[in-house]
Amino acid sequence: MSRSGRKFQGQRGPAAYPGPAWNARPWPGVSELSWAGRLHHLALRRRRLIAALFLCAAAAIAVEQLTPASAPTTAVLVASRDLPAGHPLTATDYRIQALDPAMVPDGLLDPHNPAPRDGRLSGPVRRGEVLTDAALLGSGLLTGAPAGSQAVPLRLSDPSTLPLLRQGQLVTVVLSSAEGLEAAATTVVLAEKVPVLWTPGDADAGEGLLPGASDTEPVVVVAASPEQAVQLAGAINRGKVFLILLN
Known part of the structure; x- marks a missing residue:
């Protein structure tokens, strides 16, 4: 065998990598690195990442509490x-x-x-x-409306009053009548300060609140006390009915 061959046979290969030094030998004063020690060492190496995670969690909790x-x-x-x-x-x-x-x-x-x-x-x-x-x-x-109030329809003698009325308008109802053709007419107040509940102007064509009443008929509805309702009912049959508008 040649000299170069003998030299190759006596040469050894490279040694195996023993791994990181902190994993191969214990810390000074420690015989063996425990799992707790390894976790502690890992936490030290990743302390910035862990601190950022804690800050994000704290920010999320603060936002949730303030929302x-x-x-x-x-x-x-x-x-x-x-x-x-x-x-x-x-x-x-x-x-x-x-x-x-x-x-x-x-x-x-x-x-x-x-x-x-x-x-x-x-x-x-x-x-x-x-x-x-x-x-x-x-x-x-x-x-x-006050307890006991009643809704009373009124047929007016002057249709020109209708465009001036609105819901909630307070009116005074007046009855004008005469005993004969030659007798002087007398005026009587039937009800004072009664609110208007409905007017023909509030009705849609063919869908009026009052059956048989159209938006051109001089009929309104007012809220009255039981005593006033008796005076107002059928007042048009006793004379002419007019309204006085109030503020």
């Missing part, structure tokens, strides 16, 4: 479009909307049962207006 909770709401019915007085309320005329409980009016209609099948509006309603029992013809027409 106000969702305010409670109440489901209400609002008109989906402008509706005329006397209009029969149907499911296409309203929509459900969430509203602050502090802004919910009294007499709110049940969103699941808004009106009877033949319910009609007692007055015009604007789009977005909350629907209450006062918006429907019937007992709701007198909502807010």
Whole structure:
């Protein structure tokens, strides 16, 4: 065998990589590196990353604590479009909307049962207006009136008064009558400061609040006490009925 061959046989290969020094031998004063020690050492090496994670978590908790909770709401019915007085309320005329409980009016209609099948509006309603029992013809027409108030239709002798009237207008009802053709007419106040509930101008063509009443007939509805209602009922048969408009 040649000299170079003998030299190659006696040469050893490279030594195996023993791994990182911190993993190969224990820390000074420690016989063996425990799992707790390894975790501690890893935490020291990744301390910046861990600190950033803790800061992100703290920021998220702070934002959650500072974000106000969702305010409670109440489901209400609002008109989906402008509706005329006397209009029969149907499911296409309203929509459900969430509203602050502090802004919910009294007499709110049940969103699941808004009106009877033949319910009609007692007055015009604007789009977005909350629907209450006062918006429907019937007992709701007198909502807010003194206990015992009654709705009384009046046929006026002067139709030119109608364009001057509006819902809520206070009027004094006057009856003018005479005993004969030659006798002087006498004027009697039948009711003072009664509010107007409905006028023909509030009615839609063919959908008036009063059966048989059109938007051209001089008929209005007022709220009166039981005593006033007796005086007002059928007043047109005793003479001429006029209204005095009040502030």
